[in-house]
Structures are given as C-alpha cells and as structure tokens.
Amino acid sequence: MPKLGMEPIRRAALVEATIHEIGAHGTLDVTVGAIAKRAGMSSALAHHYFGGKEQIFLAAMRHTLTLYGADVRSALVPAQTSLERVEAIVGASFTSSNFRPDVIAAWLNFYVLAQTVPGAKRLLTVYQARLRSNLIYALRPLIGSNAPEVASRTAALIDGVYLRQSLVKAVPDPCQATRQVLNYLDLELERAAP
Amino acid sequence: MPKLGMEPIRRAALVEATIHEIGAHGTLDVTVGAIAKRAGMSSALAHHYFGGKEQIFLAAMRHTLTLYGADVRSALVPAQTSLERVEAIVGASFTSSNFRPDVIAAWLNFYVLAQTVPGAKRLLTVYQARLRSNLIYALRPLIGSNAPEVASRTAALIDGVYLRQSLVKAVPDPCQATRQVLNYLDLELERAAP
Amino acid sequence: MPKLGMEPIRRAALVEATIHEIGAHGTLDVTVGAIAKRAGMSSALAHHYFGGKEQIFLAAMRHTLTLYGADVRSALVPAQTSLERVEAIVGASFTSSNFRPDVIAAWLNFYVLAQTVPGAKRLLTVYQARLRSNLIYALRPLIGSNAPEVASRTAALIDGVYLRQSLVKAVPDPCQATRQVLNYLDLELERAAP
Amino acid sequence: MPKLGMEPIRRAALVEATIHEIGAHGTLDVTVGAIAKRAGMSSALAHHYFGGKEQIFLAAMRHTLTLYGADVRSALVPAQTSLERVEAIVGASFTSSNFRPDVIAAWLNFYVLAQTVPGAKRLLTVYQARLRSNLIYALRPLIGSNAPEVASRTAALIDGVYLRQSLVKAVPDPCQATRQVLNYLDLELERAAP
DNA sequence: AATGAATGAGGATTCATTCAT
DNA sequence: GATGAATGAATCCTCATTCAT
Numbered sequence: 001m002p003k004l005g006m007e008p009i010r011r012a013a014l015v016e017a018t019i020h021e022i023g024a025h026g027t028l029d030v031t032v033g034a035i036a037k038r039a040g041m042s043s044a045l046a047h048h049y050f051g052g053k054e055q056i057f058l059a060a061m062r063h064t065l066t067l068y069g070a071d072v073r074s075a076l077v078p079a080q081t082s083l084e085r086v087e088a089i090v091g092a093s094f095t096s097s098n099f100r101p102d103v104i105a106a107w108l109n110f111y112v113l114a115q116t117v118p119g120a121k122r123l124l125t126v127y128q129a130r131l132r133s134n135l136i137y138a139l140r141p142l143i144g145s146n147a148p149e150v151a152s153r154t155a156a157l158i159d160g161v162y163l164r165q166s167l168v169k170a171v172p173d174p175c176q177a178t179r180q181v182l183n184y185l186d187l188e189l190e191r192a193a194p
Numbered sequence: 195m196p197k198l199g200m201e202p203i204r205r206a207a208l209v210e211a212t213i214h215e216i217g218a219h220g221t222l223d224v225t226v227g228a229i230a231k232r233a234g235m236s237s238a239l240a241h242h243y244f245g246g247k248e249q250i251f252l253a254a255m256r257h258t259l260t261l262y263g264a265d266v267r268s269a270l271v272p273a274q275t276s277l278e279r280v281e282a283i284v285g286a287s288f289t290s291s292n293f294r295p296d297v298i299a300a301w302l303n304f305y306v307l308a309q310t311v312p313g314a315k316r317l318l319t320v321y322q323a324r325l326r327s328n329l330i331y332a333l334r335p336l337i338g339s340n341a342p343e344v345a346s347r348t349a350a351l352i353d354g355v356y357l358r359q360s361l362v363k364a365v366p367d368p369c370q371a372t373r374q375v376l377n378y379l380d381l382e383l384e385r386a387a388p
Numbered sequence: 389m390p391k392l393g394m395e396p397i398r399r400a401a402l403v404e405a406t407i408h409e410i411g412a413h414g415t416l417d418v419t420v421g422a423i424a425k426r427a428g429m430s431s432a433l434a435h436h437y438f439g440g441k442e443q444i445f446l447a448a449m450r451h452t453l454t455l456y457g458a459d460v461r462s463a464l465v466p467a468q469t470s471l472e473r474v475e476a477i478v479g480a481s482f483t484s485s486n487f488r489p490d491v492i493a494a495w496l497n498f499y500v501l502a503q504t505v506p507g508a509k510r511l512l513t514v515y516q517a518r519l520r521s522n523l524i525y526a527l528r529p530l531i532g533s534n535a536p537e538v539a540s541r542t543a544a545l546i547d548g549v550y551l552r553q554s555l556v557k558a559v560p561d562p563c564q565a566t567r568q569v570l571n572y573l574d575l576e577l578e579r580a581a582p
Numbered sequence: 583m584p585k586l587g588m589e590p591i592r593r594a595a596l597v598e599a600t601i602h603e604i605g606a607h608g609t610l611d612v613t614v615g616a617i618a619k620r621a622g623m624s625s626a627l628a629h630h631y632f633g634g635k636e637q638i639f640l641a642a643m644r645h646t647l648t649l650y651g652a653d654v655r656s657a658l659v660p661a662q663t664s665l666e667r668v669e670a671i672v673g674a675s676f677t678s679s680n681f682r683p684d685v686i687a688a689w690l691n692f693y694v695l696a697q698t699v700p701g702a703k704r705l706l707t708v709y710q711a712r713l714r715s716n717l718i719y720a721l722r723p724l725i726g727s728n729a730p731e732v733a734s735r736t737a738a739l740i741d742g743v744y745l746r747q748s749l750v751k752a753v754p755d756p757c758q759a760t761r762q763v764l765n766y767l768d769l770e771l772e773r774a775a776p
Numbered sequence: 777a778a779t780g781a782a783t784g785a786g787g788a789t790t791c792a793t794t795c796a797t
Numbered sequence: 798g799a800t801g802a803a804t805g806a807a808t809c810c811t812c813a814t815t816c817a818t
Contacts, residue, residue, distance in 0.1 A: 032814085042778065155354075163350075394780075417611075436781085499749070500609060500610075513749060545735065613792080782815085
C-alpha cells in the first residue's frame, strides 16, 4: 500500500528533527543519520527527499524563517498604531515559540552556515531585509528620517540578545528580552517626540 | 634546524593559523592538518604541542580574547573622563585589528564552540563579564543606577553588530560600527543629563 | 547485488577472517582493514556490523570458544564410561579443527586480550570453568575427591601443550598431544585404582 | 661532565622499565616513550642505546630468562639428591621473584613476540631446551628412559600454570603452584619406584 | 515509498624513529 | 651523553551518499 502524500509529512518531520538535533548538539555537526532516526526514517529516505545534507539544513532554515515571518505577520494584524506595530515586530522575535533554546541554537548555526553556503546567506539576508523594512515602515511615522538607522540598530540589538542567550543555561525569558529592546526604542521615540 | 625553545613559537604560529583558517572557512570545520600546514609544520607536531584539536581551538580563543582585552586596557589608559572611558571600551571592540573578517568569523564560531566545549563557554562568559563590568564602571558616574541595564544592552548591541557583519562581504568599517553603538549611548546619556 | 539478511553472513565472514588474520600474524596487531579485506568487504562495513575492533575480536573469541564447546559436547555423546568421558574431553581439545596453527595462535592472543578487555577475560574464565567442571564430573567416579585437583592439573597441562605448540613451526600432531595428556591421566587413574 | 659508564645503568633501567610496563599493560602495546619515561630518560636515548623497540623487547626477554636461569642454577647448588635437583628446578620456576604478575604477563607476551620476531622465538626455544635438559638430567636416575617424556610434560605443566595465573587477579601463590607440579612428579616417581 | 547494504573519502590521533644541537 | 624538535606512516573510525531491491 503505497502511502500517497507521504512526501510533505516526511519533509516536515525531517525539518523538525533537524532543528531539534541542531538544538541538542548546539552545532551543525549533526549526522544525517541522527536526523533521520529522530524523524523516524532511514537516512536513505532523507536523501531521497532532500538530495543532501545541505538542502536539509536549508529547508530547516526556511522553515524557521517562515515560522518567524508568520509570527510577525499575525502579530501585525491587530496592531493599530505605529507604536503597536513596532511592539508587534519586536515581540514576534521573542515569541515563546521562537525564543527557545532549540531555535536560538539553530539561528546561531544558521549564521555559521551562511558563511559557507550561498543559499543560507541569501535566506538570512532576506530575513534581515524584511525585518529592517518592517521596522522602518513602522518607525517612520514616529521618528521620520531617523527610521533606517534606528531600524538597523534595533535589528542588531535583537540578534545580539539572541547571541547572548545562546550562552546561558537559564531558560529564555521572552518578556525580559522584549523589554530590553523596547526600552531602547522608547528612548528613540522620546527623543523624537519629547 | 631544530632549536631549543621552539614551543612558544610553534604555539603562536598555530594559534595564528587557526584563526586564519577559521576565518577563511567561516567554520570550525577545519582540519588540524590544514591548520598545521598553514603554520608550517606537520599535524603531528600540532598535536604534540596542544594535545588535540579542541585545545588548539581553546588556545585560539584565549589568544583572541587576550588581544581584545589588551586593546581595551590600552585604550583606557589615556581616558580621562567617564565619557572617554565609555568611548574607549566601545572603540576597542571595533579596532581594525579586532573588527576584521577573520576575527569576526572566529568570534561567531567561538559562540558555537561554547555550546559544546565547557572551557569555551567559560572563556566567553568571562569575556562578557569583563565587558559588562568595564562598562558599568564607566557608565555609573554618568547614568547612575541605570548603568547595569545599559551596559547589558550595549554589550548585546556590540555582539549584534559583529554578528551582522559576519553576513556582509563588504570590508568592515570600524568607524561606522563604533558610531552605531555610541549613538545609542548618546541617547542614554542625554536622557540622564538633558 | 545488495540483498537482505546479509548481516549474519558478513559477521561470520569477519569472524572467520579475524581468526585467520590473527593466525597469520601471530598477533592482535592486525588492522581492521586487513580483516575486512580478507573477508571481502570494506573496513567501514566491518565497523558497521561490529562497532569496533574490540568487538570483532570478542566475536572471534566467542566463535572459537563456541566451536570448541560444540566439539566437546558432540564428543561426549557416544561416551559410555567415565573413562571415555575423560578421553572425549581431552580429545576435543586436540581435534584437528581446534589444534591448528591458526587457532592456537588465536588462543594465545586471546589470553593477551584478556589482560586488557574485561569481556575477553570473562569469556576465558567461563571456558576454564566449563572445562574444569566437565573434567571433574567425568573424573569423580574414577578418583573421587581427588577429581578437582586433577582436573586443574589436566586443564593446565592442556593449555601448556597449546602454548608450547605455538612456538613450533611443525604442523601440530593431535594424536601426540592427546596422548601426552592422557598418559598423565593414566597415572592418576592407576594410583586411584591399582 | 660526561658521565662515564652510564650505558649499563641506562640499559638496565630500560629493561626493568620495559618489564614493568608490559606487566602494567598486559600487552606488548606499550610505547617506547612510556618505557623511557618510566626509566627516567627520553625516548631518543632509548633508541640510542637499543636501536629500536624490538631490541628493547629482546633485551627484556634476555634479562628475564637470565634471571630465571640464575635462579635455577643457584637452586641447584645445594641440591644433593636427584629428587632435590628436580625440586630445585621446579621451585625456581615459581620463585617469588619470577612468579610475579609483572613477570607472568611478560612471559605470556614473550610467547606472542616469538610469533613475529625470530630472535624472540630463538630465546624461548633455548629456554625450553635448557629446562628440558635440566629436567631430564635430574630425572634420569629416578625414572630412566621415561625421563624425556616426563620432562616435556613437566615443562608444559609449568607453562600452563603460568598461563592460567595470567587470568587471575589474585596474587600468585608460589607454594601452591610448586606443589601442583611436584604432585604430578610424585606420581611419576611412585610408578617408577613403587 | 522505503530501506538495508555498501563504500570511498577524510580526519584525528598515535608512535617509532631521526636529527641537530 | 642526552634531548627537544620534528615527521611520515599508519590506523581506527565516521559519515554522506549511492544502489538494488
């Protein structure tokens, strides 16, 4: 009984497993075998579906970025004011589904992957560009021409918070992380409109 | 050609080569053989002096952190005012000898190493603690009890700038990076003493 | 060509090859590669099936001991009298399938392996215990309470004959070896029942 | 200050260290470096004196055999009767200086070495021949033409006792070992002269 | 669709040995 | 006499990847 439509299920399972595996090891030094086993299939099948390790990694990146993007979008839906938009964007970076040890470690390693694999660099660049343009769009009404620079700084700060969290054993605290970034943004807003 | 007292020379060459190699590959996926060859010796000798790959990595980390620490200290020497102190600390992070593609890639990978190797985590933790305490000490006269929080944010921002630079092919611009961080700090200082 | 159920075939081939290789070299200093090549496969496959060199050695030991045990058991089947039992046990030690240069060298090296690998020591200890209890059981009706001591001596003598044979280039002579041990046992029996 | 006459001291130290090292590891898998360190010198010096690992091993064998030979000879001195001769020979095999875990492991490994290194085989063959002729000479007055066969059996028994001792963690018991062999010889003597 | 079988390539590590001082 | 320096060779082991079923 050839199971139809297995492909998307298998792919999803592998992507999921990849992130867990990277999270568990903290490294890209995970074997296709381990990923496949965690996903409940043979490594041969993993290759069958993805063609190779690199593409499995890329799929995992795409998945992570997609989830993140969806979080941002859905957080923006109810946002009415510019300020709420900004808060929505920052908040989405620290959703409890994104700001998890697993995912944090994965992000870190995606940056490493981007040093080697062009596709990975492209994905991260797109992520950064989106984040930036989202922030600029939300900030412009509030701080005008300062928006681009502040957006860059905000993005860097977010990434920095992630990076530092990767060192700590403590379970990540989304609220505190969000506040840390928003506190900075408050400053910028105060200056623009005292 | 064998001389006495080769050990420190060889060790230094290996550490140097390790950073270059990591920088060139953007990954910890470098072979001891490649490192040794770059350092002009056999891989066996590398093992002889360091005992293993992990310890070579750790030595490279220590070296990088030491250089950075020295830069901070020597930048602090001529600093008279608190503001100059802060500027010195931030500036040292973006010295042209630290803020180089090589070293940036190395830092990124040290964070990855720290996920696995306890010694590496320890080193990075110490680095963060020093940076933080340096900043707090310099900031306290300027912003009082806000110093710790601002120090954390500043540190995260610095790391974030590094992280983002790792994605860009463009040669790093120390001035711009420094300004990015100092602009933020200006805000904090303005608020404290308008 | 890949078929199913290759595992037992491969494992058997490797075990066989291991004994031959140890026999040919007279040492445990044989490479997994050489064993695998002799068994007609890649060394990677050998690792795949056994997990490591040590476990290959242990499997070879187990195989040798199993063969020997089977020889003893089947020799005991037709034995009617106690004397025949004793002769069966001793004879099995010098079967032409056991008392072969290959196997003799292997035994010697198993003793060496047992110095290092607990599992190997366990196997040899079990072998010795079985041989001893077999002998005691067969000897008791003939020599009574002397059986244990005589069994020990007999076992030592058998091992000694093996050890000495390992030094000689001449092809082993099962008959002579058997006689050497049985002659000693005759003495013991005579004394008990003159 | 070039120390004169260092050579014999160094060589002795190395030989001593070799036996200890083999005893400690239970294997010939000991490194020249470890031997040299135990002997308090550099491995280069070990090579200087012996030329290579194999020759170090051979020297250790020679030393062991020489000690044993000396023990036999000195035990024979006070022996008056043939029976005392026999007892002296057997006893010397189980002197507390020979029948030690160290030395027992070394013997076992010498047999392994003999499979590969002709010189080692020669040494062991000489040892066996001497033991045999010593025994025959002592036994002939007691059992006549049976002496050669009994000598062989005795020698095998001695070696077997050694071999079995190598498996046991318990500290070797010279008395018991000696008795085990002498008990056998008593039998032979009884038969010859009831 | 799925997998066991199989391998080639590569890498860390160890070690005997040599050499210049 | 003695050693630190240095290396080539060898070996175990891992893993991504392929293939036939």
